[in-house]
Amino acid sequence: MGEMYIRVAEDENEEPMEIPSEDDGTVLLSSVAAQFPGACGLRYRSPVSQCMRGVRLVEGVLHAPESNWGNLVYVVNYPKDNKRKMEEMDAASAVKIKRGIQKTSDLIVLGLPWKTSEQDLKDYFGTFGEVIMVQVKRDPKSGNSKGFGFVRFADYETQVKVMSQRHMIDGRWCDCKLPNSKQGPDEPLRSRKVFVGRCTEDMTAEDLREFFMQYGEVTDVFIPKPFRAFAFVTFADDQVAQSLCGEDLIIKGVSVHISNAEPKHGNSRQMMERGRFGGVCFLCNSLQYFVFKTYIFAFCFEEEILNVVERFTQSGQHYCIE
DNA sequence: GTTGAGCGTT
Numbered sequence: 001m002g003e004m005y006i007r008v009a010e011d012e013n014e015e016p017m018e019i020p021s022e023d024d025g026t027v028l029l030s031s032v033a034a035q036f037p038g039a040c041g042l043r044y045r046s047p048v049s050q051c052m053r054g055v056r057l058v059e060g061v062l063h064a065p066e067s068n069w070g071n072l073v074y075v076v077n078y079p080k081d082n083k084r085k086m087e088e089m090d091a092a093s094a095v096k097i098k099r100g101i102q103k104t105s106d107l108i109v110l111g112l113p114w115k116t117s118e119q120d121l122k123d124y125f126g127t128f129g130e131v132i133m134v135q136v137k138r139d140p141k142s143g144n145s146k147g148f149g150f151v152r153f154a155d156y157e158t159q160v161k162v163m164s165q166r167h168m169i170d171g172r173w174c175d176c177k178l179p180n181s182k183q184g185p186d187e188p189l190r191s192r193k194v195f196v197g198r199c200t201e202d203m204t205a206e207d208l209r210e211f212f213m214q215y216g217e218v219t220d221v222f223i224p225k226p227f228r229a230f231a232f233v234t235f236a237d238d239q240v241a242q243s244l245c246g247e248d249l250i251i252k253g254v255s256v257h258i259s260n261a262e263p264k265h266g267n268s269r270q271m272m273e274r275g276r277f278g279g280v281c282f283l284c285n286s287l288q289y290f291v292f293k294t295y296i297f298a299f300c301f302e303e304e305i306l307n308v309v310e311r312f313t314q315s316g317q318h319y320c321i322e
Numbered sequence: 323g324t325t326g327a328g329c330g331t332t
Contacts, residue, residue: 108329140331147326172326180329 006069008032008042008076016073025069027062032076041077102156107163109149111174112136116145124169125151129158151176164217164236192219192241193234193261200254201227208233211251216240232261 005018006027017035021027033039042055042062055074056063109121121134133152136145153159167174196208205221208231212218217236224230235241244258 106330110328111326114325135330137330146328148328148330150330177329 004069006074007072008036008074010036010076012045012073012075021069022061025064025067027064027069029057029060029062032062036076038078039076040079042074043077044072044074047072104153104156104159106133106150106152106179107159107176108179109151109167109169109174109176110147111169111172112145112147112149113170113172114145114147116149116170118149120170121149121151124167125153125162128153128162130154150179160217160236164219191261192236192238193232194241194244195259195261196231196233197229197257197259198254199223199229199231199256200252201229203231203252205231207252211249215244 003023004021004025006021007016008019009016019027019031019035021031027042029039029041032042041057043052044055044065045051046053052075053065054077055065112121116136118134118136121136122131125131125134130153131151132154134149135151136149138145151162153162162176163178167176199208203223205223208221208223209218212221212233212235215235217240218233219236220232220234222232222234233241241261245260247258248255249258250256
């Protein structure tokens with residue numbers, strides 16, 4: 001038969017590449033793999049049945065169908081769950097993220113007027129997007145509203161939008177948040193909050209909010225007092241928060257460093273057991289945590305320390321200095 | 323029958 005070339009592509013619609021055959025008309029899998037690393041075989045679309053057919057492979061040698069390769073385009077087979085497949089998966093999920101196609105979750109609606117009904121909720125939230133669930137929590141006996149409820153949207157974009165603002169419902173301001181049951185260690189790498197290090201004292205919460213708005217909806221800015229050269233910024237969308245981690249950004253002419261705000265397993269008990277941060281506070285004589293000098297943790301990005309700092313500053317409790 | 327920070331009878 002003599003040496004010839006067969007046309008091979010990664011996809012039926014892509015431009016094929018010519019792969020040399022052997023003198024006996026067969027094609028070595030190694031020849032295919034030389035151009036398509038990781039290839040484990042070939043397939044083609046039968047002109048008769050219009051189905052994909054596999055090419056016979058015996059000990060690394062590909063045999064022509066009908067003893068003739070013809071002018072068909074052969075498509076490369078890759079092993080299941082190999083690198084290429086993984087890349088396709090990544091690409092697919094990346095598209096999902098970019099398009100905002102993400103699983104939604106129930107949002108708790110806090111501050112509802114006693115009179116607000118589920119129909120009221122549906123009518124109100126329906127103006128943001130498709131509502132697929134509403135609930136008003138009531139006392140089973142009396143049927144009286146407990147003043148809070150839940151809502152679930154069809155689209156993640158809608159959820160983000162709704163979480164990013166307050167809501168005037170039947171004359172009261174209400175907040176929509178992720179319920180506690182949906183937070184926590186459910187998805188540890190999905191933090192919506194970032195740590196902003198190297199802050200200067202002239203950076204106000206409003207400065208930070210305005211700056212970070214360019215990346216996405218900002219739902220909270222927290223600056224510890226007294227000044228400690230860091231802040232926490234929370235976004236409505238965890239993807240935004242994650243995308244900023246590791247960045248050095250310029251705010252008011254100074255470079256701040258963004259890193260993750262929440263430890264994967266930042267358990268205060270674990271820290272105490274390690275004996276690194278445990279002890280008795282000389283101020284209150286009963287607290288069990290130490291926080292070191294400002295300049296130490298201000299420039300230290302160890303998640304555990306930051307978590308402790310945040311717990312203290314947010315709870316309004318005093319803290320210990322050495 | 324009241325109230326106003328919170329966290330969901332299944």
